[in-house]
Amino acid sequence: MSPMALQDEDDELMRRVTARDRRAFEALYQRYAGRLHRYLTRLIGNPEVTEEVLDDVMLVVWQSAGRFNYTSRVSTWIFGIAHHKSLKARARLSGQRAETPLGGDEIAEADGPLDATVRGEISRLVARELDALPPEQRAVMELTLYDERSYREIAEITRSPINTVKTRMFHARKRLAPLLAALGPGPRRTPQESAG
Amino acid sequence: MTAVGLGHDEVWALLPWSANGTLEGAEEAAVASHLLTCAACREEI
Numbered sequence: 001m002s003p004m005a006l007q008d009e010d011d012e013l014m015r016r017v018t019a020r021d022r023r024a025f026e027a028l029y030q031r032y033a034g035r036l037h038r039y040l041t042r043l044i045g046n047p048e049v050t051e052e053v054l055d056d057v058m059l060v061v062w063q064s065a066g067r068f069n070y071t072s073r074v075s076t077w078i079f080g081i082a083h084h085k086s087l088k089a090r091a092r093l094s095g096q097r098a099e100t101p102l103g104g105d106e107i108a109e110a111d112g113p114l115d116a117t118v119r120g121e122i123s124r125l126v127a128r129e130l131d132a133l134p135p136e137q138r139a140v141m142e143l144t145l146y147d148e149r150s151y152r153e154i155a156e157i158t159r160s161p162i163n164t165v166k167t168r169m170f171h172a173r174k175r176l177a178p179l180l181a182a183l184g185p186g187p188r189r190t191p192q193e194s195a196g
Numbered sequence: 197m198t199a200v201g202l203g204h205d206e207v208w209a210l211l212p213w214s215a216n217g218t219l220e221g222a223e224e225a226a227v228a229s230h231l232l233t234c235a236a237c238r239e240e241i
Binding site for chain 2: 145149169173
């Protein structure tokens with residue numbers, strides 16, 4: 001189905017949800033739960049809290065459907081709610097989680113040719129560094145890489161100016177660059193591997 | 197379509213959205229033409 005047809009269907013579902021049609025709400029839920037769950041998981045981490053926030057987002061959709069104005073896309077509106085809720089959940093959790101951004105030494109150790117173990121370790125460090133990004137930078141990365149959003153849509157979802165979206169992406173990429181460069185374009189073999 | 201002339205820094209900033217296929221025509225054309233001559237940006241993609 002074309003993107004335009006999907007948007008028309010979304011609009012129609014929203015009209016029915018506004019009229020308190022539960023089957024339309026279920027259809028909307030089926031359409032978005034998977035995507036929202038992936039996004040929230042990446043931003044929040046904690047599975048239980050992710051489930052709670054997902055329920056919370058869909059409750060707001062059910063209760064506030066009448067406030068949707070049909071000038072933006074339904075998916076942008078729903079992700080805007082999810083974005084707001086996920087930042088609040090992260091803030092709540094951040095007191096409980098020990099966040100330890102990487103020091104330069106750990107990255108420097110990764111210099112030189114890499115065997116599979118080291119590559120695995122660096123992938124783990126990338127995941128950790130992604131977790132350590134400021135939430136707004138992380139959100140821009142996730143929406144771009146995994147939800148394939150345009151920078152205009154991300155500006156709408158995060159309620160930020162377009163230049164702010166680009167600046168957040170810029171800083172996130174600069175921060176991850178040393179690790180991504182260490183990972184390199186593909187598996188590399190070292191002479192020691194066969195000797196081991 | 198007229199390709200917008202964009203400098204290296206502007207193109208570099210747009211690469212993630214070029215990679216996810218959401219750039220609009222003129223910007224995508226500007227990125228594509230920059231990639232022809234810039235090895236650093238090609239590597240990033």
